[in-house]
Amino acid sequence: KQEVTQIPAALSVPEGENLVLNCSFTDSAIYNLQWFRQDPGKGLTSLLLIQSSQREQTSGRLNASLDKSSGRSTLYIAASQPGDSATYLCAVRTASGGSYIPTFGRGTSLIVHP
Amino acid sequence: EPEVTQTPSHQVTQMGQEVILRCVPISNHLYFYWYRQILGQKVEFLVSFYNNEISEKSEIFDDQFSVERPDGSNFTLKIRSTKLEDSAMYFCASSVEADTQYFGPGTRLTVL
Numbered sequence: 001k002q003e004v005t006q007i008p009a010a011l012s013v014p015e016g017e018n019l020v021l022n023c024s025f026t027d028s029a030i031y032n033l034q035w036f037r038q039d040p041g042k043g044l045t046s047l048l049l050i051q052s053s054q055r056e057q058t059s060g061r062l063n064a065s066l067d068k069s070s071g072r073s074t075l076y077i078a079a080s081q082p083g084d085s086a087t088y089l090c091a092v093r094t095a096s097g098g099s100y101i102p103t104f105g106r107g108t109s110l111i112v113h114p
Numbered sequence: 115e116p117e118v119t120q121t122p123s124h125q126v127t128q129m130g131q132e133v134i135l136r137c138v139p140i141s142n143h144l145y146f147y148w149y150r151q152i153l154g155q156k157v158e159f160l161v162s163f164y165n166n167e168i169s170e171k172s173e174i175f176d177d178q179f180s181v182e183r184p185d186g187s188n189f190t191l192k193i194r195s196t197k198l199e200d201s202a203m204y205f206c207a208s209s210v211e212a213d214t215q216y217f218g219p220g221t222r223l224t225v226l
Contacts, residue, residue, distance in 0.1 A: 034214065043118075043205055044157070044217040051213075089157065093212070100212055101170055104157040 002027045002094045006105035013112055019077040021108045023090035028068045031095040035064050035075050037086040038107065044089065047075070052095070080112045116140040118218035120206050126224045130195050135221045137189045137206030146189045147207040147215060148181065150174070157205070163189065196225045 003026040013019060023033070032051045036044040048057045048064040050073065056065040063076040077084060087107040093100045119138045127133050139146050148160040161171040163181055180192045189208075193200055203222050207215040 032213065036217075043219040044207075046214050046216060049214045091157070099170055101159050101162075101172060102215075103159075106156050 002092060002096075002103040004090060004092050004103050004105040006088075006090060006108050008108055009106065010109040011111070013080060013110075015080060015082060015112055015114050017080050017112075019080055019110070021075040021077070021088050021110070023073040023075070023092075023105055025071045025073075025092045025103075027094050027096065028071050029095055030068060031093040031100050033064075033066055033073050033093070034091045034102075035062075035073075036089045036091065038089055039086050047088075077110075080110075082112050082114055084112050085110055118206055118208055118216050120204075120218035120221050122221060123219065124222045124224070126226065127196055129198060129225055133193050133196055133223065135191045135193075135204050135206075135223070137191075137218055138187055139189055139206065139208030140216055141187070143208035143210055143216075145169075145209045145212060145215075146181075146183070147209075148191045149205040149207065149217075150202040151205065151220075152199075152202045160191070193223075196223075198225050201225045 005024045007022045030052050034049045035047040038044050050057050050066045061078040066073045087109045089107045091102045091104045093102045121136045146163040151157045159172050161175045162169045178194045182190050203220040205220045206218040209215045
């Protein structure tokens with residue numbers, strides 16, 4: 001059974017810092033991995049999706065990398081801003097026995113203070 | 115930009131009652147999903163739906179749950195006899211293929 005862990009659970013940083021959020025997974029037979037942000041009481045907003053054959057994806061100040069062999073993905077946020085404050089979730093779709101059910105981590109709660 | 119919409123935003127019901135949560139996926143999407151998030155817990159997959167049938171479901175999605183796409187635009191989740199532990203945020207999502215999923219804002223279900 002796939003297990004997804006996100007470290008750290010919470011992070012508070014001053015504006016302008018570069019950040020690294022970590023996601024680890026136990027079963028490397030993944031189909032893809034998706035990073036989301038979730039604002040309090042709201043739905044999930046997709047940030048980046050990395051297919052199993054890819055090593056990284058970039059969108060603006062965000063860069064996500066994937067290392068299947070070590071079971072890790074990182075989300076890099078450059079020059080953080082207060083508007084980046086949210087919970088960041090990673091979700092792993094495991095390609096196992098024809099099933100592609102996604103497994104979510106608990107998230108990293110990020111606060112960027114001015 | 116197209117969005118997934120969900121109604122109602124908040125549903126309060128008595129234990130044992132039936133509820134129907136509604137979703138309108140993005141119009142050209144072919145895959146539809148329901149997730150739930152109990153307060154303070156992880157987002158959990160419930161069910162995926164493609165080509166008018168369930169393609170996958172989790173252990174949570176038992177006989178009390180059902181999904182339907184009644185009219186080609188709406189996608190519904192029905193809980194036949196709600197329990198206290200069904201209280202959660204329920205998210206609908208859709209995707210073109212089995213790739214980037216777009217989530218709705220959620221329905222908060224409170225079972226009293």
